[in-house]
Amino acid sequence: MGRASGAIWRRGRATTLALVVAAFVVATSTARADVTTEQSASILVFPKVISTPATASKLASDTIIQISNTSNSMAFAHCFYVNGAPPDPSQLPSSTNQPQCQEIDFDIYLTKQQPTHWVVSTGRRVSSTGPSDQECSDNPPFYDCNGAGFDPGAIPPVSDFFTGELKCIEVDSSGAPINGNHLKGEATIVTTDGDASKYNAIGVMGLNTDSNSNNGDDTLCLGGGMTPSCPTGAEYNACPDTLIVNHFAAGNKFSAGASDPVINEFASGSEVNTEVTIVPCTEDFENQVFGTAVVWFDIYNEFEERYSTSIPLVYCWANLNLGAVNSVFTQAFLGTRFAQTRMYSADPDQSGILGVVEEFHSVSGGNTTRDALNLHGEGDRPDGDVLVLPGGF
């Protein structure tokens, strides 16, 4: 088919479609939104935020947060850091070394379409005389313009060893939660050697943005129906029912993880380890109570063989090295290099979960490089989740 005839054919086909569809009598469509990593939302969740010093086996890491206002009006947000590091971060969390789940909150405000950023270890200070940080310029060359731009508010630094989450909730100028859906964000985890991994913040969209069904109180209702704590029903979309991750089969202290076929192609060998970070959807910042759940994992290998395991999510934050969770994730057990894992709360009454995955690809005799991906979500939690903000004084 030549160029002209192809174009004519296409046009004819499209016209046909239009004419036939024109015979329909139809209803107005409505679009339902879900928790998203690609659209502006009213609640941003950054499940993995780390700021850790160097140790004998690990480089120091820090996290750069980027948030933008995607609307043409001012946007305000109330943000919460939750530190999931235990008091002795050199030891694994345990009953005697429980994660602190310490929350610190702060406010940010963004002018129309304004992007902003900060490094979590340093936060961002506000100049009392307006924007005064030196701007980037080529004359003379100056490219360390970390503080240039309108300050989004005073953002505190995190503690010296921080492994936890950041949640930002859109509010109005009085501080009341609203369904604006004006915020988007990204987190970049950077190690001192310049390696970086990046993921999109998870956005929980407010419902009925036009009519703002949000009652503006301190109890935010994520999905679900009318309950005593949510007398008007859902104000935001529900957390997903199931999270899905494709990953390399893991390793543990008894056996190596799956190798990276690309690195193997060009270097002498490799191993990939996977960390899944999970945070609860239900959180009560007023009473410092965080949702708990038994998280089930259904694992499918490349032979479509199914295995399962579970762990309790009893703290505010869990960073799971899959190989350490259970040997069922290991290549020695699964027998294949790749797997698909589906994660969900065992009971609808328990908290929903959100998360992100990070892979660590190690070269034999070489470096380790990191790579983050957003998880896939499936379905909505029918009973919903609740976020409770601290009340006024």
Place this chain on the structure above:
Amino acid sequence: MRRCGGIRLWSVIAALVGASVAARADVASDKAAAILVFPKLLIDTSNAPPGPRGQIDTLIRVSNTSEEPISMHCFLVDATPQCPSVAALRACIASPLDCVANGCTSQCQEFDFYVNITALQPIAWLVSQGSSECTPATPENVPCLPLTINNPRPDGESNQGSRILMAPKDPFIGELKCIAVDANGMPVARNDLKGEVEITRVQGNVADVEGYNAIGIPAVLPYCSGDTTISCTNNSDCQPPTTPSDEGTCVQPPNNGGNTLVLGGNVCAAGTNAGNVCSSAADCPSGSCVSAGEYVGCPNILVLDHFFDGANDPVTGQEVTTDLTLVPCSEDFLTLPLMPVATVVQFQVFNEFEQLFSTSRTVTCFAEWPIWTIGGSQTMQRSIFSAAVMGTLTGQTRIRGVAIADPTFGHTLLGVAEEFRKRGGSAATNLHFSGSRPQSDYLYLP
């Protein structure tokens, strides 16, 4: 083949008189979908000599999230510039400003293949190697499809018949689109596919991995006419006691399994503007505005938060640059090499002072740019995407393909961004989406 598709289109759409159409989900990279788009694949495996960022290959992972087997019809778009030498090609890929000077010309060529995936099965392949059923001769390192005709599932399901093409060139740059199809190769409305890409660069014993999720375009599924958020398979699913109240009838979307896939869009049904594109009922006097998509429409605007090029990373002090890859949502795979369609792309760039700048470029088939080159600057320091001009570390860029009055081809875009740290690593990220548009996009399959 296309004529047959046309007959199917007629007959199936004719059967839908009285039905309504609605979009129930959005294009997303975090939900399973019926169409997967991998905007950027890259290989450069040669070590004689290695490229400026080392040896490169791309790993693709796809899984079926349903408990039923599924097949994919995939289209590998080769957008590798044609250059007189590998050195010239590498320079052209690294910087489009060097393409003309190095004697390179752009091109687009499509290759397609089928893959059969069993229930809930994860699969993976290297773009440089392709894949097929595992055999004793398959090199140990090369991912292959393990459920063969001789080693099927107990229920007999296997990957038999799958043959994933390797990239036709090395170096190679391009995109991949995969469409859910049935056993006969006809598109089906099943939102069961998810995927990821990992691009790995290796120099000696130092590796750098970046990953992004495939962008999923969901098919419009049956829904209740009274509440389009309720899925159904028949009318009883829309009536009590299944639903609390009467939610009307179960509406079947117009996916006719034909070779023209309609992505989003609205048209006037009846009235004086019958058949015209519409945004609302006000555009359709004496008629109504109806959705026309078999699949959800592509986003109207892409949004990218990024570091301005040349700024120093505040953690490491290393210079940061960003590459942007854009591919068209509409594509005619039959005529792609002969008549790729050009789309003008408008960019709005905001810095942290809320100062706004804009520029534009044209995308034909595939585009991958260091963002500082988008405005046509010859040096980074004069670009509106550079920290030197914008003054702040980060910015927000809104990207919009310009719609024109072409009823056969939409002009929306999809893409992915990559962040590079000088002497450091890279990180890829999916773009954000905003809105939809009344015009449909079309995928024309061979």
